[in-house]
Structure formats: C-alpha cells, structure tokens
Amino acid sequence: MVPLDSGRQVSLSPPEFQILLALADGEKHGYGIMQEVGTRTAGRTRMGPGTLYGAIKRMLRAGLLEEAEERLDPKLDDQRRRYYRLTDAGRRLAVAEAERMAELVREAYDKRLLTKRLILGRVGG
C-alpha cells in the first residue's frame, strides 16, 4: 500500500508496476507496453492481453493512467491504436514504489544479502 494524497492508498501488483515503468518515458499502446516489458525483463515477465488490459482497466479507474489520443502506429500497420500515458498520480506512485524497492535493496545490502557489484552490475545493465 503506497500513500498518495491524504486518504488515498493504492496497492500495486507486479504487472501494474511494470506498466507504470513502461509508460514512464512516454505514451505507449498495449502492444508497445508488452514489448517494453518483455525487452526490459529479458522475456522473464510476459503479459497476455487479458492480464495487460485487466491491469490497464484497474489503473484507469484508479486514476493512475489516462488514455491519450487514438492514432496510428507507423511501425505496425494502418490500424488506429489506443495510447496510454501516466497521470501525475501515476508518476508519483511509480516514484514512491521505486523508492520503496530501493530501500529494500539497501536493507538487503546492509544485511549482506546483496553485493555492491551485483547491484551496480544489474543497474548498469
């Protein structure tokens, strides 16, 4: 549960956080989000259409995402696609969740569960 404004607490599932991450650097359509998640996690995380749009539905309702203008993707075909982008609340939540995870990593490092080389290696790519 991550607190946002007063009285607002939102919990994120792993696919939802992946979607927030995928949209952090700009608008994307469903297939773009799926590709970004697959590439970033080296294929370890794969979301099917049902999981992806189920998560998008919940996040739209929670005000974390909003729909951008429907338009064509020149790389794919001539069909119009629905694009999604982060709202301010969604971006704040992504930051809060990332900070929470960073804190966990720091704690794991303090308890010698992780080495600096491993952390930097992972971060460095």
Added chain:
Amino acid sequence: MSAIPQLVALSAFVYALVILVVVLAYVPPFVAWSVWLYRLLLAAYPARFRNEYGQAMVQLFRDTVREEYRRRGLRGLLVVWLRTLADFTVSVIRQHRDKPVEVSSESVLLRDLWQQWRQFGSVALSATTFSALYGWHLLRLFFRRAVLVWATLTVIAFGIWLVSFFDSMCLLRMRASRIDIGGGMVRILHADFVGDPITEEQWQRDVQARRKKYPTLGDVLQSKPKPWEIRFIRDIPGAVVVQLKADRKTPAILRPYKEWWLILPFFPVPMLLLLGTVRAYRRRRAVSGQAMQSA
C-alpha cells in the same frame, strides 16, 4: 429486370472473394485463424470488459502472433497460444470475480426477496411439512379456536413488519447515483455509514456533525471503525468514486438508501389480521353467550 438483384449479389460475392484472397495472400492463414479463434474466446469475458477492451486485445494478440510467426514459424505460434490460453484462463476468472454488480432498485428488491426466502425458506419448508402432517388438526383448531390462530398470525405479521421497518432505516445509508458491488467500484454522490437504526433527522444531524469534524470525505473514511477496507477515493464532478473491498457474501450491507415510508404499504397486512382477530374473538364470545343462554 429480375436478374439485377442476382447480378448485384454475384458482384458482391466476387468482390468479397477477391478481398479475401488478397487479404489471405498477405496475412498468413495461421495468423488469421488464430485471430478468429481468439475473437471467439473473448466471448467468455464479461460483456462490459469485452466491449471496452475486446478490440484492443484482439489487436494486441494479432500483433504478437504475427511477430512470433514471422520469427519462429509454427513453433512460435504454438508458444503464443499456450501463453495466451494460460493468460486467458486466469484473466477470465479474475474479470468475472471483479465484475461489478449494478444495483438498480428492482434488483435490490429481487435480491432482498431472495435473501428473505433463503432466510425463511427452512421455516416455510418446516411449516409445509407440519401442515401436511397435521393439516386436518390445524383446520379443526382453526374452526374451534380461531382467535388463537388469528392472534398468532397478527403477532408474526407485526414482527415481520417491524423488522422490515428497522431494516430499512439502518445498514449503509447512501444517496447513490450508481452502485457497483463486489470489490469493485462504488460510485456515489454521498455516503454515510451507520451501525444503528436512526431517523432521517438524526442521520442528517450526524452527517452535518461529521462534515464539521472531517472536512473531506477522505477524513471521514479514515475514521474508525470502518465497515470495509477502503482502498481509493477520487473526487470527480458530481460524484465520489470509492473502491471498497467488500464481502460479496453479504451484499445486503450495501444497498441504496431506502425511504422508510416504502414499508407503509405493507402496514395493512398486520392491521387486517388484527381486525380478523377482533372479529373472531367477538364471534366466539357471541357463540359462547348463545350456548350459555340455551343451557
């Protein structure tokens, strides 16, 4: 003259066939069939979800299938299908579980009736069995001791009426524009939660007091005790959106605000029974008086 419609139909058929051939020439048939099959599978999702995201899901599936088929051929297609079927199974169950239940006043009434039946069904069954076994004796009792029967029925009817009356005045009090139940979205204009039966005036006073104490709805919902786990609140013009983690097994807790006067039309039932009791009592007294006189 009569050949013209046939010619038009034939032209349309040939035109459609040409388009189909052109499409199939550019799109591998496996992809087209997969998309067709996936489109059929979408029927398993709740209608609202399907209408909202069905087209986008088909688009996403088609892109994935096309890419995998281009890269790895039939093996890639098979892998996509296996992954999609797993995703389909899980997400269909989840969407049906999270499917909001729209509550109209009619469905609330039907649901209440069903719950009443479930609640009193066993009693009704026992009463029927008892009547079947001892019906004749009951009839004799009715004719000989009619006052007792009428009085019992009157007490039961008054009891049911009073329970309904207090039931209408408690539980969740909300003025709702639309209510969705089931751990989903609750769209309300204003809500206030009370545990005990109160009158309209008391409720209004309570709301005013709470508004002074907690200026925003967020503050109200942060107060304790809370009836449910409230996960998210959003103010939009004219409404407040609240996501509740509510127990689906006790939907009676969530209901639109019901006016107490709606119970009034049912008031004549216990009154008529009371009238019957009085009349039966008078008749019995008259009969016993005549018996005394004749004796």
